[in-house]
Amino acid sequence: QYMGLNELREKFLSFMESKGHLRLPSFPLIPKDDNSLLLINSGMAPMKKYFTGEITPPRSRVTTCQKCIRTPDIERVGITARHGTYFEMLGNFSFGDYFKHEATAWAWEFFTKELEMPVDKLYVSIYQDDDEAYDIWTKEVGVDPSHMVRMGKEDNFWEHGSGPCGPCSEIYFDRGDEKGCGKPDCHVGCECDRFVEVWNLVFSQFESDGKGNYTEMAKKNIDTGMGLERLACVMQGVDNLFLVDTVQNIMKHISQVVGVNYGEDDKKDISLRVITDHIRSTTFMIADGVMPSNEGRGYVLRRLLRRAARHGRLLGRTEPFLYQICDTVIKENASAYPELVEKKDYIIKLIQVEEENFAKTIDAGLAMLREIIENKDVDILTGEDAFKLNDTFGFPIDLTREILSERGIKVDVERFHELMLLQKQRSRKARKNAGADAWDSDSIDFNDLSATEFVGYTDYQCEAKVV
Numbered sequence: 038q039y040m041g042l043n044e045l046r047e048k049f050l051s052f053m054e055s056k057g058h059l060r061l062p063s064f065p066l067i068p069k070d071d072n073s074l075l076l077i078n079s080g081m082a083p084m085k086k087y088f089t090g091e092i093t094p095p096r097s098r099v100t101t102c103q104k105c106i107r108t109p110d111i112e113r114v115g116i117t118a119r120h121g122t123y124f125e126m127l128g129n130f131s132f133g134d135y136f137k138h139e140a141t142a143w144a145w146e147f148f149t150k151e152l153e154m155p156v157d158k159l160y161v162s163i164y165q166d167d168d169e170a171y172d173i174w175t176k177e178v179g180v181d182p183s184h185m186v187r188m189g190k191e192d193n194f195w196e197h198g199s200g201p202c203g204p205c206s207e208i209y210f211d212r213g214d215e216k217g218c219g220k221p222d223c224h225v226g227c228e229c230d231r232f233v234e235v236w237n238l239v240f241s242q243f244e245s246d247g248k249g250n251y252t253e254m255a256k257k258n259i260d261t262g263m264g265l266e267r268l269a270c271v272m273q274g275v276d277n278l279f280l281v282d283t284v285q286n287i288m289k290h291i292s293q294v295v296g297v298n299y300g301e302d303d304k305k306d307i308s309l310r311v312i313t314d315h316i317r318s319t320t321f322m323i324a325d326g327v328m329p330s331n332e333g334r335g336y337v338l339r340r341l342l343r344r345a346a347r348h349g350r351l352l353g354r355t356e357p358f359l360y361q362i363c364d365t366v367i368k369e370n371a372s373a374y375p376e377l378v379e380k381k382d383y384i385i386k387l388i389q390v391e392e393e394n395f396a397k398t399i400d401a402g403l404a405m406l407r408e409i410i411e412n413k414d415v416d417i418l419t420g421e422d423a424f425k426l427n428d429t430f431g432f433p434i435d436l437t438r439e440i441l442s443e444r445g446i447k448v449d450v451e452r453f454h455e456l457m458l459l460q461k462q463r464s465r466k467a468r469k470n471a472g473a474d475a476w477d478s479d480s481i482d483f484n485d486l487s488a489t490e491f492v493g494y495t496d497y498q499c500e501a502k503v504v
């Protein structure tokens with residue numbers, strides 16, 4: 038039976054409600070009172086204080102579908118079948134309430150009964166020393182021991198410095214040989230796209246002092262995370278995240294606007310997927326109050342938009358077009374995220390302005406890069422050139438690095454940052470001379486100030502600190 042992304046989200050949340058969880062809406066992408074994180078990257082991130090006990094949660098069982106941004110995955114986007122910089126994470130959380138028995142049983146019930154996933158396609162990983170989890174999965178839940186995999190600390194132990202930590206257990210879906218790398222030793226946890234990690238259950242049971250000493254906590258927590266698009270991908274039997282129903286509609290719109298069909302050329306398909314992802318992440322970031330700038334979250338936003346624009350160029354599109362696609366992103370997400378509809382005109386305008394600005398200089402910048410690649414016999418770009426690309430042509434350093442790394446050319450990033458710093462000092466002095474002392478607080482520019490109006494005074498303070 039076919040299930041759309043919106044249906045799957047609802048199915049999960051109402052299933053967890055039937056198990057006593059309180060359904061909360063997604064938290065915004067900008068973390069609140071948390072300087073350790075630029076953007077929310079998991080369902081548990083905005084609930085840290087419920088876990089530490091600093092704030093009492095509204096109920097000891099909570100379920101959410103959380104908007105997430107993961108920029109560290111940026112280079113895998115469009116390449117693997119399963120990574121986006123934007124995705125939604127479904128989760129159920131226990132704050133000192135239920136533990137392993139219930140978390141595992143419900144996960145299995147949801148997959149095999151509620152969604153009727155074929156049991157022979159499912160694999161479960163556990164932390165190598167977690168015999169308790171092994172026994173529960175095999176004896177209570179009834180998972181076949183041949184579908185159990187023990188993994189090391191790297192993969193299956195959740196830990197962040199000191200504080201609460203613990204082993205985790207993941208459920209993988211086997212998409213079959215033809216989706217994998219084909220190597221004889223392809224296995225659960227392989228980097229390829231055969232075994233897709235769909236759900237991660239974290240059993241937060243220890244308190245770590247950060248020096249290797251672990252004590253069992255009296256009140257244990259559960260934190261789970263499941264990528265909604267990944268779930269939809271395996272349920273709908275499509276090749277990758279970008280072919281999931283609602284996401285595919287976005288990619289189709291891009292195809293139509295740039296005049297390139299999906300599925301005809303591998304390289305062009307990558308660009309189509311990258312643009313689809315980046316327009317999703319940027320639309321949601323702007324809706325939550327991020328403004329393009331050269332620092333912090335604003336830099337992340339700018340880098341994603343400019344990277345998408347460059348992929349548009351690779352598809353032969355020279356006119357701004359991302360702002361048009363935005364419309365479809367909003368339409369496809371309107372029911373779950375009404376804030377997008379509310380801010381529609383604003384989001385579209387902002388993307389259009391940013392796109393038009395970059396469009397003025399992107400060709401000159403690309404020409405400069407082409408000349409460097411073709412005419413000079415270099416294996417490293419000077420900091421001066423990287424600076425010029427940034428300052429004159431608006432190329433974020435990461436974009437320059439990425440384009441050149443495709444040709445095996447490195448960038449003198451250290452020198453680039455030196456030059457950036459010098460420039461900052463120069464402009465600070467200039468501002469001072471012009472009597473603009475009021476604005477002389479480090480790295481805040483006018484962009485950041487307009488962001489302030491949007492996200493409120495407290496977030497502005499926080500942003501200033503992050504930078």
Ligand code: ATP
Pocket residue numbers: 107110119120121122123124126234235236237262263264265266267
């Ligand atoms: P992977 O190993 O595939 O990169 P992960 O172990 O980094 O995933 P977790 O941190 O465990 O992922 O996040 C919980 C769940 O969120 C994952 O099991 C997956 O379903 C989903 N997820 C994680 N990263 C992404 C991403 N970049 N795009 C889409 N879904 C993701």
Ligand code: MG
Pocket residue numbers: none
């Ligand atoms: Mg990952």
Ligand code: MG
Pocket residue numbers: 192234
């Ligand atoms: Mg993983």
Ligand code: MG
Pocket residue numbers: 207234237
């Ligand atoms: Mg994981």
